[in-house]
Amino acid sequence: CRAGHGRFNGKEIISNIIRCHSPLPADSTKNYYPREDNMDYIEFRVFESEIDDEEYLQTETAKRYVGTLKLELPPHTTTDTKLNCNVRLNESGMLEVRASEGSGREITASFRIQNL
Numbered sequence: 001c002r003a004g005h006g007r008f009n010g011k012e013i014i015s016n017i018i019r020c021h022s023p024l025p026a027d028s029t030k031n032y033y034p035r036e037d038n039m040d041y042i043e044f045r046v047f048e049s050e051i052d053d054e055e056y057l058q059t060e061t062a063k064r065y066v067g068t069l070k071l072e073l074p075p076h077t078t079t080d081t082k083l084n085c086n087v088r089l090n091e092s093g094m095l096e097v098r099a100s101e102g103s104g105r106e107i108t109a110s111f112r113i114q115n116l
Helices: none
Strands: 002-008 011-018 026-032 041-049 055-057 063-072 083-089 094-101 106-112
Touching: 011 026, 011 041, 011 083, 041 094, 063 094, 063 106
Parallel strands: none
Antiparallel strands: 002 011, 002 041, 011 055, 026 083, 041 063, 083 094, 094 106
């Protein structure tokens, strides 16, 4: 599984974007929102996991840290600002992650996944 990372009710959670055993190539997008108004940036931490739940607490140990994307946000960003995280995984194990927000700012990164 490939997962994003976030908070829900003050608790750290993992949010699966591409689930375990998904047919490859796989491509999925999930939307997130800033926790607070006027945040300078959002970090998307990427994990590889065998847990198939849509979301689960970070305390679970069945995950491997893959990398982080840091998306700079424009001034005066509010909690209503939609942030998109698109994840693509090909048959060779290359994971491409693109995070973006409405004003056109985006960041991309590629990672090699170990366990397909």
